[in-house]
Amino acid sequence: MTDIQTTTVSEEGYASTSEVGDFELSIDATGEQGPDPNSVLVADYASCFLPAFRVGGSQRGFDDLGKLQIDAEADLDDDDDLTGIRFDIYVEADLGDEVDEVVSRAEDICHVHAALREGLHAEISVEDNAF
Incomplete structure (x- = not known):
């Protein structure tokens, strides 16, 4: 049994969106579409x-x-x-x-x-x- 589960998706490029419970967090390795x-x-x-x-x-x-x-x-x-x-x-x-x-x-x-x-x-x- 896990204590924390997240899902992270990147459709293209270097930006991704992570789902953490009911929350979304956008992260971009380049820092252009969200924090790196x-x-x-x-x-x-x-x-x-x-x-x-x-x-x-x-x-x-x-x-x-x-x-x-x-x-x-x-x-x-x-x-x-x-x-x-x-x-x-x-x-x-x-x-x-x-x-x-x-x-x-x-x-x-x-x-x-x-x-x-x-x-x-x-x-x-x-x-x-x-x-």
Whole structure:
């Protein structure tokens, strides 16, 4: 039995449409008709890390972190392979000395973080009390 099932179709060219449950996601290797796969991976990583950060905060006694935002950047080599990812995380709440603990918990919780090779884990900086 599988836990996740998707269907991806490309009629022609380099664009494809993936069905994920009741949702559709358009991805284009050229970035012309939708985001390219590397951009989707970076956005997916950030989209996983953000709720993991919120849960990690809750586990460290911060029941309301307020607004959270991740600005993500990534580097590609000459073959367009991802070589580095960086997250700048902006947090409305003041985390004080607990910032590193919240990041550590988020890294443990985020499934995309766990799925990526260790050398590609995001470098993370956090600016709390940001909004």
